[in-house]
Structures are given as structure tokens and as C-alpha cells.
Amino acid sequence: MKVEPTALPGVLLITPRVFGDDRGFFLESWNAKAFADAGLDLEFVQDNHSRSGQGVLRGLHYQLSNPQGKLVRVTQGSVFDVAVDLRRSSPHFGQWVGVELSDTNKAMLWVPPGFGHGFVVTSASADFQYKCTTFYEPADEHCIRWNDPTIGIDWPLDTAPLVSAKDATGTLLADAAVFA
Template sequence: MNNFEVIKTPIKDLVIIQPKVFGDERGFFLETYNKKSFEEHGLTMEFVQDNHSKSKKGVLRGLHFQTKFTQGKLVRAVKGSVYDVAVDLRKSSETYGQWYGVLLTEQNKTMFYIPEGFAHGFLALEDDTEFMYKCTDLYSPEYDSGLLWNDETINIDWRLEEFGIKEEELTISDKDQKQAKFDKNKKYFE
């Protein structure tokens, strides 16, 4: 029995994963990862690190990637909600430089798999939002890199108005405010 529905996005290898939720008056139960079930869907990644973050409403984290020891990430909101975004940085990809976003909430239990070769970021939509990441490689700070969250070439629609957040209300780290702009001629990844 496979307890996951895998939904393709317009960007190859970037997928939405909807777990089957078993709920009753006591609460709910769901699998967040099952190696055999994932492999049945062609998802053969191996996870080696889990991360957990907490953010207040309006915190924007990203867009992050590692230039070596690239990380694939299986992400989900365990409390609150986020608008999660991935940018394809695989130079050989037909969708190089394109982005895709998905709403991940405590209620919808949706997960998003961002494979190696992508930049990743998210916007917290509620106070006390907790976010979990399963990663396919260890964090290597010496290879930490990123793209500017509001780069006009990528032109991500963060849906601020829809989510009731004004740009001046965003909380963005100094590091993320100084990230590089996207260079369409650069070879980030094969």
C-alpha cells in the first residue's frame, strides 16, 4: 500500500507529494517518508540530515543552494503555513531559470520535493510557523550560496498582496538581502 500521491509540476523532477492522512476524533496519523513507497514513485533520493526552523509571519528565507554537496530537500510546514518556492538552476534543463511555488500548510499536509540543482526559499504566512526539511546531503557552509529573493530576471510572484503582507513588513536576513542576482549565462549546475 502506497500512502503518497506524487504530483508533477511544470518543472521536471520538482514534485508535490500529498500524503494520505488517517484522521478521526483522536487526531491524525500520516507517513512523511517511506523509502519503499517513494521508490515506487521513482523517488530514489537518500536523506542524511533533517532541519527544523521556526519563523514569524513575513519572514522570507532564501533563495538558498550549495555550489558543492548540493542538497535535495523534502519540505513541509508542520505548524502554520508557508509559500514555498524553487528555482531551476540546472543549465541543461529546459526550464533553467524558471520558478515554481506551492502553498504548504499545517492543514493541507502537502510536501514539496526540491531536487539538487535548485535554489529554494519560503515566505512564512503565520506567526510561529514551523518548517521541516529532509536533506540529501549535509550542510556545508563553505559552499553556501543564494540568489536575491526579488531578482527581476527570475521575477518570482511571492503573492504578498494575496497573503496580506506588505513588502516593507518582510523580515529578511542581511545575508539574504545581499544575495547575488540571477545570471542567465552562468552555469550554476549541469
């Protein structure tokens, strides 16, 4: 696999080796030894899978007391995936990075603890799968508004996205509880 840094230290773009022929393809989406050899010695406790239609935007989500690292990928369709540095002590606090994840490029993004995460579906629909380093705790979930002008994410949108009520009323970064 190929591991590439992004503009935000710690957030990594991971491209697996894909073996394909006229029958289809094979890839390893997770191999603990290969990831550890690449410097990502991770233990995952939960796998999640969501399906969303075009224009659905989810995020920006994070858990503060029980922060999750997430290894995210798309198995059908495409999304624009975003990580935002929410560590106040970081020189990159409030900065974001976005990448396309799709069933075509088969890329994955490692979003470490301390970052907010979100995505918008750019295809007719998308199946989004992710592994988490800690369990989801609803009482600990926080949401920063997807269109916070301080962060200024350049979402690839032609029309207003479809967001949940929770995401529509997310907190602005200036008012949010964030990491030290």
C-alpha cells in the same frame, strides 16, 4: 501517497495519506519503500527544523559543489514555498514554481539537487521541516536574491518581507555561480 509533477520537471508535490478522526490524525511523512515505489529512491542524511514568524522570507539557497535534494514540509502554520531551476543546461533555467505548504494540507515538496529553494511565512508563524540528501556545508552555500527581477517570483506579500542580511544581499541570477 499522491505524487504530482509541478511546472518544473523533477520538482514534485507529494500529498501523504492522512488518517484522522476526532482524536487527531496520523500520516507517514517518510517511508523509504513507498517513496522508492513512487520513483523517489532517496537517501537522507540530515533533518532540519526552523520556526519563523509571519512575513519572514528565507532563500533562495543552494549548495553548488555539494548540491542538496530537499523534501520539505510544514508542521505548523503555512508558507509559500518556491523552487527555482538553476541548471544552465535546462530548458527551464531561471524558472520557478511555488506551492502552499501548510499544517492543513500536509503536502510536501521534493526539491531536487540543481534547484534553489526559498519560502515566505504566510501565517502568524510556521514550523518548517526538511530532509536533505547531503550534509549542509556553510562554505558551499550560495544565495540568489529573493526578488531577482529576472526570475520574477510572485511572492504573496503585502509588505516587505523580513530577510536575513545574507538573503538581502544575495546575488542576482545573471551574476550567480550556477549548475552546468
